[in-house]
Amino acid sequence: xxxxxxxxxxxxxxxxxxxxxxxxxxxxxxxxxxxxxxxxxxxxxxxxxxxxxxxxxxxxxxxxxxxxxxxxxxxxxxxxxxxxxxxxxxxxxxxxxxxxxxxxxxxxxxxxxxxxxxxxxxxxxxxxxxxxxxxxxxxxxxxxxxxxxxxxxxxxxxxxxxxxxxxxxxxxxxxxxxxxxxxxxxxxxxxxxxxxxxxxxxxxxxxxxxxxxxxxxxxxxxxxxxxxxxxxxxxxxxxxxxxxxxxxxxxxxxx
Amino acid sequence: xxxxxxxxxxxxxxxxxxxxxxxxxxxxxxxxxxxxxxxxxxxxxxxxxxxxxxxxxxxxxxxxxxxxxxxxxxxxxxxxxxxxxxxxxxxxxxxxxxxxxxxxxxxxxxxxxxxxxxxxxxxxxxxxxxxxxxxxxxxxxxxxxxxxxxxxxxxxxxxxxxxxxxxxxxxxxxxxxxxxxxxxxxxxxxxxxxxxxxxxxxxxxxxxxxxxxxxxxxxxxxxxxxxxxxxxxxxxxxxxxxxxxxxxxxxxxxxxxxxxxxxxxxxxxxxxxxxxxxxxxxxxxxxxxxxxxxxxxxxxxxxxxxxxxxxxxxxxxxxxxxxxxxxxxxxxxxxxxxxxxxxxxxxxxxxxxxxxxxxxxxxxxxxxxxxxxxxxxxxxxxxxxxxxxxxxxxxxxxxxxxxxxxxxxxxx
Numbered sequence: 021x022x023x024x025x026x027x028x029x030x031x032x033x034x035x036x037x038x039x040x041x042x043x044x045x046x047x048x049x050x051x052x053x054x055x056x057x058x059x060x061x062x063x064x065x066x067x068x069x070x071x072x073x074x075x076x077x078x079x080x081x082x083x084x085x086x087x088x089x090x091x092x093x094x095x096x097x098x099x100x101x102x103x104x105x106x107x108x109x110x111x112x113x114x115x116x117x118x119x120x121x122x123x124x125x126x127x128x129x130x131x132x133x134x135x136x137x138x139x140x141x142x143x144x145x146x147x148x149x150x151x152x153x154x155x156x157x158x159x160x161x162x163x164x165x166x167x168x169x170x171x172x173x174x175x176x177x178x179x180x181x182x183x184x185x186x187x188x189x190x191x192x193x194x195x196x197x198x199x200x201x202x203x204x205x206x207x208x209x210x211x212x213x214x215x216x217x218x219x220x221x222x223x224x225x226x227x228x229x230x231x232x233x234x235x236x237x238x239x240x241x242x243x244x245x246x247x248x249x250x251x252x253x254x255x256x257x258x259x260x261x262x263x264x265x266x267x268x269x270x271x272x273x274x275x
Numbered sequence: 276x277x278x279x280x281x282x283x284x285x286x287x288x289x290x291x292x293x294x295x296x297x298x299x300x301x302x303x304x305x306x307x308x309x310x311x312x313x314x315x316x317x318x319x320x321x322x323x324x325x326x327x328x329x330x331x332x333x334x335x336x337x338x339x340x341x342x343x344x345x346x347x348x349x350x351x352x353x354x355x356x357x358x359x360x361x362x363x364x365x366x367x368x369x370x371x372x373x374x375x376x377x378x379x380x381x382x383x384x385x386x387x388x389x390x391x392x393x394x395x396x397x398x399x400x401x402x403x404x405x406x407x408x409x410x411x412x413x414x415x416x417x418x419x420x421x422x423x424x425x426x427x428x429x430x431x432x433x434x435x436x437x438x439x440x441x442x443x444x445x446x447x448x449x450x451x452x453x454x455x456x457x458x459x460x461x462x463x464x465x466x467x468x469x470x471x472x473x474x475x476x477x478x479x480x481x482x483x484x485x486x487x488x489x490x491x492x493x494x495x496x497x498x499x500x501x502x503x504x505x506x507x508x509x510x511x512x513x514x515x516x517x518x519x520x521x522x523x524x525x526x527x528x529x530x531x532x533x534x535x536x537x538x539x540x541x542x543x544x545x546x547x548x549x550x551x552x553x554x555x556x557x558x559x560x561x562x563x564x565x566x567x568x569x570x571x572x573x574x575x576x577x578x579x580x581x582x583x584x585x586x587x588x589x590x591x592x593x594x595x596x597x598x599x600x601x602x603x604x605x606x607x608x609x610x611x612x613x614x615x616x617x618x619x620x621x622x623x624x625x626x627x628x629x630x631x632x633x634x635x636x637x638x639x640x641x642x643x644x645x646x647x648x649x650x651x652x653x654x655x656x657x658x659x660x661x662x663x664x665x666x667x668x669x670x671x672x673x674x675x676x677x678x679x680x681x682x683x684x685x686x687x
Contacts, residue, residue: 049421054609062609069601087307087599108602135422136604 041131047124048132051102060214061104064248064257068163068269069108071246071259072190075271076159079188088113096157096182098147099165103129106140117157119145148174151181158184163192163269167224172234180238183274189240192248192269196225199265228264235272242272281425281435283407285309286605287595288426288436290414290449292316294331294389295567295584296442297396297408302344302592304403306687308599311434312400313426317411322397327389328546329468330494330503332357332481332578334384336682337585343681345402349395355496356382358479364636384582386481386494386503388470409434417452419562424606438595438606439563445553447569453560459553459572462633464489465513466575467506469545470496471528474537477502483576484531485636488512490576491531502536504528505575513547550574552630554622558615562606564591571622573629576636583625589679590617596687617677 054062076093077084091113097106100118102125110116110133120126123144130142143150147162160182162175169175183189194204201222208214226234232242248267249260287303289296292314303310320326333341333354341347360373360383375383400406409428416427417439424439441449450457477495484491489507496503506528508516516527525541532539553572558565567584594614595605604610681687 052421054607066597066601066603069603073601085600111599111602137423 040127044124044127044131045135047128048102048135051104051128052132058102058104060208063255065104065108067248067257067259068192069105071269072109072161072271073112075190075244076188090114093158094156095159095161096150096155098160098162098179098182099168100129100142101125103132103140103142105161105163106142107133107136107138110138110140114159115141117141117143117150117155119143119147119150121146147178147182151178155182156184157182157187159188159190161190163190166191166193166226166231167220172226173237176234176238176240180235180240180274183240185274187274188271189235189274190269190271191231191235192267193231194220194225194267195265196222196227197265200225200267203266228268228270231270239275240272241275242270245270282432283311283409283434285311285407285434285436286599287311287438287440288313288424288434289440289442290426291442291444291447291569292321292408292410293442293444293567294392294396294581295588296440297393297400298341298344298346298585299440299442299566299588299592300406300408301346301396301399301403302340302588302681302687303595304400304406305343305345306592306596307405308596308605310406311436312406312408313412313414313428313434314408314410315413318397318408321393322390324390325544327393328470328544329389330470330496330505331387331389331392331581332384332494333387333585334579334582335381336678337582338385339684340585340589340679340681343684343687344399346392346395346399349398350387350391351395353391353497354385354387355477355494355498355501356479357384357386357481357495358382360481360483362483362485364485382479383481384578386496388496388503414448417449419453419560424562436606437562437604438611440591441563441565441569442567444568445572447565449563450555450565450569453557453563455555455557455560455565457553457555459551461510461549461551462574463510464507464550464574464633465510465547466550467508467513467516467545467547468504469506469528470501470503470542471532471536471539472501472542473539474500475535476500477536486531489633490636492575492578493532493536494578501542502532502539504532506531507550507576510549517545517547552626554626558587558618559611561608562611564611564614566591570618571626573626574633576632577625577629579625579629583622586621586679586682587618589681590614592681592687593679617679 050056051058074084077089082089089112093114095109095114095116097118100106100120103118106116106118118129118140126142126144133140160179162179166175179189194200205220205222209217209219228245235242245264246269247260247263248257249263250257286308287310289300289312292312296312300310300312358375400408413429414426415429418425424436426434441447443449476499479495481495482493488509492505494503529539551572555565555570558570566587573580591614594610598605598610
């Protein structure tokens with residue numbers, strides 16, 4: 021989608037059917053309910069946001085504890101869903117574009133941002149569309165998305181293409197291990213019912229080496245990887261730098 | 276009304292400009308959080324010497340919060356360190372003696388006049404650009420929902436934010452607005468408070484005497500020759516003592532204080548208020564958190580009232596700042612739940628402890644008197660009970676449990 025279309029869509033938002041706004045704000049309420057069906061994401065969100073904030077601030081030589089440490093940075097959130105990352109990053113001062121291939125997600129995220137008064141540029145688009153249109157960002161996020169795409173290499177080159185040279189790329193996904201099958205699929209989808217059954221296809225999960233290799237071919241040098249651990253007793257997530265067996269995150273720099 | 280067209284906007288709206296509300300505003304403002312305080316009193320009234328003659332015992336762990344929030348330096352050293360705490364039972368020679376050196380080289384806490392604290396709070400607030408203090412106005416209405424908080428004020432203005440904090444005391448408007456019930460009872464006692472000047476120095480010794488009518492506390496003020504008195508009496512007797520002419524009042528006081536301070540002279544006025552226990556069934560609601568006396572009220576027997584409140588503020592400021600620093604909503608249900616879980620255990624423990632102490636010490640039943648005297652002597656002198664005594668002392672200092680960063684003396 022180009023800028024003119026985006027403007028048209030933004031203008032269209034003001035004359036949109038109220039029943040439709042109502043519908044999307046109900047869906048947004050589901051996305052944003054910390055005790056609702058996205059509970060695990062809400063539990064994990066502070067941990068990954070803090071990690072991204074600290075990593076970005078370190079790379080830019082900024083203090084991470086001010087309330088708007090990302091001021092002036094352009095960030096794109098690929099696969100933004102209900103805006104659970106886009107909105108907080110905008111609150112931290114970044115100028116954020118959130119894209120999702122599903123129009124329903126984009127409308128949901130936009131409805132929530134309008135309600136809370138946060139400025140995020142939400143668009144129905146794919147990473148390929150935007151990369152082809154020549155848009156470039158300081159930081160590209162592709163969190164929990166690569167395991168859902170049909171052509172990993174194409175996706176990775178689009179993600180890389182969205183970053184300016186020297187820009188940062190953040191990704192999070194699931195490893196392809198026995199443990200990830202047990203925890204990521206059996207436990208999350210069948211036992212704890214955190215996710216609807218069929219959310220993930222284990223065969224599509226990428227080993228860290230495969231993802232790093234794909235990124236390297238796309239012109240991204242991986243700088244750091246960390247695992248994510250869930251402690252069922254304290255019901256808390258934390259970074260686990262040495263345990264990449266299930267969920268893991270990485271960041272790299274575009275050449 | 277939408278968030279966009281309110282007269283003022285802030286992340287946090289604090290209802291109540293008392294010591295708790297202003298301390299929270301200073302803590303949040305120190306971290307740069309946009310904060311609005313709605314204070315029904317005009318600023319010049321709260322700073323008058325006659326507005327509040329009470330003093331506050333600031334435990335060590337609450338003092339660190341005042342330091343971290345930048346308030347301490349504005350006290351200009353007008354604080355009386357408590358170096359020793361002596362607990363005596365009527366005229367029994369057996370007494371419990373807490374020496375601060377038993378738990379390290381820091382004082383148990385400090386006695387600060389509320390007036391002095393209030394001046395310091397105002398001076399600190401004036402340094403904080405992210406805090407707005409709206410005085411002489413009251414909350415008349417409030418809407419709290421997923422989108423935010425909108426508050427209407429008695430002067431017609433509207434303010435909008437993401438979290439509202441009820442620091443509005445025992446008869447909290449915020450608590451009632453959220454339909455949060457509270458349990459509680461009256462002790463049928465009043466506290467009478469005044470300040471005395473005395474010939475001899477107090478040497479930083481705080482004394483709590485358990486008299487037949489109830490506890491009688493002497494709290495050492497800055498300088499060595501002023502002591503704050505917190506005197507508990509059955510409610511039926513309060514009018515009598517409050518109405519005594521100055522000379523008779525002095526005699527009654529001298530009788531209770533004894534002669535260890537030499538001759539005492541009451542200065543300034545007398546204040547009294549009823550004592551009871553109260554506890555809110557919840558501390559949080561949609562975009563609302565209750566702190567301090569709006570959430571709990573307790574007997575001053577252990578000098579913990581404001582300290583528990585300050586620990587509330589330190590915990591709330593921490594969860595709010597932690598959320599804001601990752602761009603999350605400080606009024607979200609999970610943030611507030613973290614605050615509530617964090618504070619409830621500590622508060623319930625103290626409410627229960629003070630309640631037992633009040634019942635144990637506010638009577639003249641002989642067997643109970645013997646039991647508590649033996650108990651105190653044992654706690655003081657029996658070696659195996661030393662850890663128990665240290666535990667009580669650390670509790671008195673407010674340095675037990677999973678502590679907020681500000682209580683630990685770290686930056687928020």
